[in-house]
Amino acid sequence: MRQQLLALLTRGPAHGYELKQGLEQLLGSAYPQPNVGQVYVTLGRLEKSGLIKGEDVEQSGRPNKRTYELTDAGRDAVSAWFEETADEPRVRDEFFMKLALAPLSGLADPVTLINKQRRQHLNTMRTLSKLAATEDRGNKIAQLLIEGAMLHLQADLDWLERCQEELE
Structure with missing residues (x-):
């Protein structure tokens, strides 16, 4: 801040x-x-x-x-x-750590984790879509923020699909 x-x-x-x-x-x-x-x-x-x-x-x-x-x-x-440029690769992703460690712990199923995370991303996308519809159309900054968040979520959903393909 x-x-x-x-x-x-x-x-x-x-x-x-x-x-x-x-x-x-x-x-x-x-x-x-x-x-x-x-x-x-x-x-x-x-x-x-x-x-x-x-x-x-x-x-x-x-x-x-x-x-x-x-x-x-x-x-x-x-x-x-x-x-300064913003260089923030998500190598230290919390979800990925859970996914990688789940089989070792025996406490969680990786595919179950993927499905749960997918549902969360889809719910967040629905919430953002509603916000985009109600947000002041004149506020281009807010609209770009929402669009960027949705594009990141879509990329995360694609990546979750890839993870599930590899783990099944």
């Missing part, structure tokens, strides 16, 4: 709740909603590390509000993040 908050702060100063809402509006309902407590904890850490600076703003009849803005170091950090 560190980099996402820094990226949102490139637009200008904001307080934690505004940043949370910004993520929610940008990514839509398919993306797990950020916990406001996690947002504030992360902002505190970013401030301690010198990537942002906070300022208390007085409000009449209400507690002070703390707004945050990027420092030069924060701007450099988010620029460096945008330059």
Whole structure:
């Protein structure tokens, strides 16, 4: 969440709740909603590390509000993040470990595990399809997120089919 908050702060100063809402509006309902407590904890850490600076703003009849803005170091950090590529091969896949270890343990049948995982993926795809139909069509970012998730699930379903062919 560190980099996402820094990226949102490139637009200008904001307080934690505004940043949370910004993520929610940008990514839509398919993306797990950020916990406001996690947002504030992360902002505190970013401030301690010198990537942002906070300022208390007085409000009449209400507690002070703390707004945050990027420092030069924060701007450099988010620029460096945008330059990095995302290389995340799923070699350490939790399901695959279960599949590989099931025959050794004698506690689970690999084909049963595959079928259970397949059902889970199909249920998730149905949920995402419903979200895609109800999500604001003007929110192209949310639509792309849903489409990407569905393509990953389809690839996982194809891979499960391959695993079952090899294990039967």
